[in-house]
Amino acid sequence: MDRDLLEQGLSELPLYTYVYIDPKQLEFSERIRYICKAECPMYGKTWACPPAVGEVDECARKCLSYEHCLMIGTITEIEDIYSMEAALASRPEHEKITNEIRDLMRQQGVEPYILSTEACAICERCAFLDGLPCRLPGRMHPCVESHGINLIPTLEENGLDFQYGDNIVTWYSLLFFNE
Numbered sequence: 384m385d386r387d388l389l390e391q392g393l394s395e396l397p398l399y400t401y402v403y404i405d406p407k408q409l410e411f412s413e414r415i416r417y418i419c420k421a422e423c424p425m426y427g428k429t430w431a432c433p434p435a436v437g438e439v440d441e442c443a444r445k446c447l448s449y450e451h452c453l454m455i456g457t458i459t460e461i462e463d464i465y466s467m468e469a470a471l472a473s474r475p476e477h478e479k480i481t482n483e484i485r486d487l488m489r490q491q492g493v494e495p496y497i498l499s500t501e502a503c504a505i506c507e508r509c510a511f512l513d514g515l516p517c518r519l520p521g522r523m524h525p526c527v528e529s530h531g532i533n534l535i536p537t538l539e540e541n542g543l544d545f546q547y548g549d550n551i552v553t554w555y556s557l558l559f560f561n562e
């Protein structure tokens with residue numbers, strides 16, 4: 384892949400940051416999976432979440448089958464950081480940017496494996512609940528945490544953070560790819 388060409392495209396998008404990381408740098412943790420199971424209302428509700436995405440070691444194998452990973456981040460200012468509704472409203476724009484980067488990669492013949500934000504919300508009712516296959520597997524991105532990834536150490540290694548002050552929402556996506 385021509386990274387200069389990709390980066391030219393990235394520079395035209397409203398990204399806060401992007402950084403190439405080695406997938407082997409990522410921390411896969413059963414503890415993150417436990418938090419999904421114990422605390423997330425979306426656990427067991429979509430194809431984009433556990434247990435549908437597979438065990439943590441299967442998820443790790445999938446991610447580590449790629450040589451490279453592009454981590455991208457966006458930040459959005461909202462009126463009230465404690466409003467879940469306002470925070471979630473900033474998600475579609477991040478997803479749109481993630482898909483634009485997927486398209487930039489596809490234009491170069493590279494098909495990335497993408498992990499993005501929270502549970503998939505494309506369909507009103509996920510087919511998982513009816514025991515049916517995902518309707519849009521090419522568009523659906525499991526969330527980063529669904530794969531047991533603890534992103535904090537990777538962010539710290541790269542001088543990045545999850546929180547940039549009051550009323551700032553931060554989203555990250557991981558795009559795994561081979562060249």
Ligand code: SF4
Pocket residue numbers: 429430431503504505506507508509510511516517518519520523
């Ligand atoms: S695209 Fe639809 S069926 Fe597939 S994971 Fe998302 S909500 Fe579920």
